[in-house]
Amino acid sequence: MSSLTARAEILLQTLIKRYIADGLPVGSRTLAKQAGLDLSPATVRNVMADLEELGLVRSPHTSAGRIPTQAGYRLFVDSLLKVDKEQFNAKTLHEIEEELSSVKDPKKLITTASGLLSHMTRLAAVVSVPRRNEKLQFRQIEFVGLSNNRVLVILVTRDGQVQNRVIYTDHKFSPSELVQAANYFNQAFGGFSLEEVRKQLLREMKQDSLAMRQMMRDAINMAKPVFDEESSSKEDLVVSGESNLMDIPDLGDLKTLRRLFDTFTAKRDLAHLLDESVRREGVKIFIGSESGYEALEECSVVTAPYKMNENIVGTLGVVGPTRMSYEQVIPIVDMTARLLSGALSLDDS
Amino acid sequence: MSSLTARAEILLQTLIKRYIADGLPVGSRTLAKQAGLDLSPATVRNVMADLEELGLVRSPHTSAGRIPTQAGYRLFVDSLLKVDKEQFNAKTLHEIEEELSSVKDPKKLITTASGLLSHMTRLAAVVSVPRRNEKLQFRQIEFVGLSNNRVLVILVTRDGQVQNRVIYTDHKFSPSELVQAANYFNQAFGGFSLEEVRKQLLREMKQDSLAMRQMMRDAINMAKPVFDEESSSKEDLVVSGESNLMDIPDLGDLKTLRRLFDTFTAKRDLAHLLDESVRREGVKIFIGSESGYEALEECSVVTAPYKMNENIVGTLGVVGPTRMSYEQVIPIVDMTARLLSGALSLDDS
């Protein structure tokens, strides 16, 4: 890739900014005035011809101006775009921070973050709900007998998260049996991480030594499903502000919109996309078909991972038209990820 | 309301059916052929003029055929429409029944029902999640101490539903204190309905007799929030298949669609609408502005309440264009409500 002349870069940059601003193809005349380079339209035309040859811009038809191609956007966000981290004033930032920190429940926190994101960007927001962290410490288990040989198993972690599930047993347990089983279990595994507990359970079941009392065996059998479930629980997503996309003229096509909405509902593709972003810190951008999903062809996705106590646990992002204001969206996504990380980490004292 | 002649009724009925089928205004020529009455177009025109005067049909413009008005639809569903309950074959019905009864978790049952509904009708489906039934029997409460004076309160009802909440206390409780408090509470209130428990709690707190031991007081104070919460917990909705509405030409207007989607997201208006339907058994239909919500002006809503052990606990329904196939939608909504009732009631043995 031969590097562009400084002039070409400036022109490309102004073209893209202009196009992002009003969505109309930009002509040489406009561009010449806008760029502040004191060039004639004719010269600009020559440069545009070069850019077109490089595949960075194209004209929708002969007598229209130029619009950026996907490659053009790519170059733009990679090297032409200077993101002003301070761009949204400290006041707004503070409001957001407050709004987030006022929410106690982690699940609600995710929803709130998603809502904020879509509200600020006026685009669709996606936040991945972190799968339950295996590092969490096991605190307590509780068995509650129900009718018909059913037992309600309640699992509590050290930070106060609760998971529960009804299981079926092969015979009826008396209340005191259940209490005993729970006591045994709590003593045996208290303070372990969920991961360790599950591993240990597997081991115990394999051995199944004769020395093991029936009661312990029951306790383990009853508890096992709850510990298994969480590991198989697939990551979920919270989506909000989808309908914002209906106001965007670029996606005016009902067909496109329909596929987009179906993607949001199915969530599968989006989940994959967010997963991509989970590995590395910082904002990541998928432009058009870079996402690899047909439904997102006309869209860009801006994502950033968020952390909980220094571990990346999930990703958030927004989906909008390729012609979105990256300048504004990027810092918003970035900050929201940071603030969410902060809010999530605070509580776990 | 002067009653229509039999002929007028037949014509109106065929007109509406025809219009529902292909969405085009129906002219006198077509209608004359279709109705099987052996009338000339001219005669039909006369009748149409009468119907127009009665406000049952209207023409979009001079040289178009007629389309039903809201009042026309009303009359149609009220007295002209014969719904064939047997219309969808027993096989389908069985499949649905099986799909529903294979789901154990009540929450998932709601989601599944919603999905089925939208899939079968190709419209948007709404199912209200029943607010926690106050008639439910209290079974057990559990207090789990967390860090920083926080206590996790877990409430279990007889049928195995779990509600939990973290509360802040003014001092740290020892594990044994928490166990004692829970024991006291469980003995005092076991077997009561949630409603009774809350009432009783209020009474106890008012008295606050000196004779009351500190431990009981603590127990009551800790438990109270959980019992209060549920009563204030607003009814929630599960919506699915919204994007089906994007395929419907009647709602082609992006503006309309946008408002509709916002309504689905906000859910408030829909919840009210479903509430309307909760009082009386059977299918209820809101046509166009009858719903009272502007966003639903171009839509009809078909709802039916569902039960759990003979008590109506929620409502389900579909939202679609006014020009929907009531003939098909009504029995689907009806059957789904019945089947959901069945599936919900089975489990609570």
Added chain:
DNA sequence: TTTTAGCACTCGCCCACCTAGAGTGCCAAA
């Protein structure tokens, strides 16, 4: 060599106009 002015050309958009077709309302006859 680079930049600029000039010019012919292309294309999309808008508007005005037209026509065909569908359907109506009304009147007079059956």
Added chain:
DNA sequence: TTTGGCACTCTAGGTGGGCGAGTGCTAAAA
């Protein structure tokens, strides 16, 4: 009361011309 006939109305869709925006190219200027 019903019907055929007829004049009328309105929409959808197609056509053609003018306008404006913008281009590519060429030749002259810097």
